Amino acid sequence: MSKPSPERQLRVLHVEDSELDHHLIAVELARAGLQVELCRLDSLAAVNAALDERWDAIISDFNLPGFSGLQVLALLKERHQLLPFILVSGEIGEDTAVAAMKTGASDYLLKNNLTRLAPALLHAIEASESERARMEADRALRRSKQRLHELAGHLQTSIEMERAAIAREIHDDVGGSLTALKFDLAWLARHVSEPAVQQRVASAIETVSQAIEASQRIMHNLRPAILEQGLVAALQWMAARFERRTGIQVSLRTPQEQLQMPAGVPLVAYRCAQEALTNVSKHAQASRVDIELSLDAGVLTLELRDNGRGMAPQDLAKTRSFGIRGLHERAATVGGWVDLSSGAKGTSLILTIPLEPDAIAQVQEGDEEAEDASAHDPSVWGNL
Structure with missing residues (x-):
């Protein structure tokens, strides 16, 4: 200025x-x-x-x-x-x-x-105008960040809606057509007697069965119907499936009581866990993953820890680390946030979502009473 x-x-x-x-x-x-x-x-x-x-x-x-x-x-x-x-x-x-x-x-x-009056006056006006310009720039930056945050939230919502629409189309069109085709092939298998034809029909039935399983897997990834049974059931299903597919041992810890959560929260928690497990299978070189879900003082916490090779600071700061940024934006759509830490003994991701209006204040107060709170653990180990 x-x-x-x-x-x-x-x-x-x-x-x-x-x-x-x-x-x-x-x-x-x-x-x-x-x-x-x-x-x-x-x-x-x-x-x-x-x-x-x-x-x-x-x-x-x-x-x-x-x-x-x-x-x-x-x-x-x-x-x-x-x-x-x-x-x-x-x-x-x-x-x-x-x-x-x-x-x-x-x-x-x-x-x-x-x-000294005139120089002091000019200097004071200059300083005031500089401060006013800085404050306006800060306001513009906050407005820009808010617009970007709203855009990111809108994109996340749009993606989920598109996923749901694609999942319905796969279920109604592709899944229905494959099932009908399988019935027709089964009819042919019962009505032909030539061994060569029966062998080809059996091979076709196996191929169609694999396509049906693939379509079901794609539908689950696009829009997990298991979430209708609750977040705990969805995490149990995801952990068991991840363990079978990758061979990485998964330990899941969840509360005994039924969790009541606002709309949108279970899907956000599920997607964060899904993204974290995908990163573990691709990059972590881990042999074990611990997942813990808890609800205390109106705050939902989901933590995933692995014993892999960890992440370097430059990995977290990569320009194209959109997966990590996506986790932050997805959590923000329901008023939550993600903390990611990594070291030589593995990586930890913590999703925190306040479910009640005064939950954030309770979180801040709870930080001062962390030692007392650690003595009380209402959760139990869930069976996969």
Whole structure:
């Protein structure tokens, strides 16, 4: 931010009860080459009303009839107005000046030495405009992040809807056609007597059966119907299937009681577990995965730990690490977040989702009581 030009017309509010001192300050600013519209007010009510207008800065005396310059400064703070405030007084102690600076004053000067007034005014305006520009940039960045977050959430929802639609089409069209074809082939197998034809029909039936199994597997991956039985049942099914497919030992720990969760939460937890297990099978070189699901003080926690080779910090910071970013965005759609840590002894992923309005505060309080909380464990080991 460049310094305000001396040719720029400045509007300055002068809080001063002395007409002579007002004239001296106007002369000093004019002598410095500044074009200033200097408006004098000497009552707090008038100042409060004037703050509805646009001003470049405020110059205020310290002692005024019935109020002080610090009250004007406090009025600015109450109104959340970012205006340069310069305190000019003939009788102000060092302690008072320091207190004014801590409260938010831009500078302070003595009336018997106004040579520094113009530079101080320009510097205060420059600093104020720079701060105002920074705050606006921060607001724009927050708005941009919010829009990106909303877009990511919309994309996640759209993906799930598209997956559900594809799963229905596979079930209704592909699955139905394959089943009908299998019935026809079975009819042929019963009505032909030539061994060669029977062998070819049996081979075709086996191929169709494999296609039906593949379509069912694809449907489960697209839209897991097992979730209708609850998140615990879905995790048990996923863990057992993962163990059979990869040979990696899976230990699942879940609460005994039935979990009541808002709509969308079970699917988010399921997808996070699915993505984590996929990464374990592809990259971790692990022999064991521990999955723990818990619900405490209105906060759902899903943790997956493996004993693999871990992830290097540069892996987490890769430009194209969209899987990890997708986990964060997916969790954010239900107000949750993901913590990912990795070391020589493996990788840990923790999904946290507050299910109640005051759950976040309870999480923060729970951090201070972690040792006491660790002594109580209401969950049991589930059988796969």
